[in-house]
Amino acid sequence: MPFSPAHDQQLAADIAWLARREREASSRPPRQLPACGACQHFTPDPINPPDGMGICGQGHGMWHAGVRRHCNDFKERNA
Numbered sequence: 001m002p003f004s005p006a007h008d009q010q011l012a013a014d015i016a017w018l019a020r021r022e023r024e025a026s027s028r029p030p031r032q033l034p035a036c037g038a039c040q041h042f043t044p045d046p047i048n049p050p051d052g053m054g055i056c057g058q059g060h061g062m063w064h065a066g067v068r069r070h071c072n073d074f075k076e077r078n079a
Contacts, residue, residue: 037065039078 003011036042041057044050044065051065058073 023028033064033068033070034074036063036069036071036078038077039071039073040075041073042077 035054036054037044037051039056042054042063042065043057044054045052045062048054053062054065055062056073058071060071060073063069
């Protein structure tokens, strides 16, 4: 059973949109993921070593200081 012309047009538009998005993403340099310990929201657990566990003040849970992850709330810790 063939699809309707409207369906085919929408599918073609969706494929074109995905292709544009992929080209745009591949033209950007890869982003370096920040380490939790370098964020001003990260509070180290006092009983762990400096690179040990800590908690995120933005509610993202407990992480090791060296964990690199994507975070929209990351703020560089002042030196």
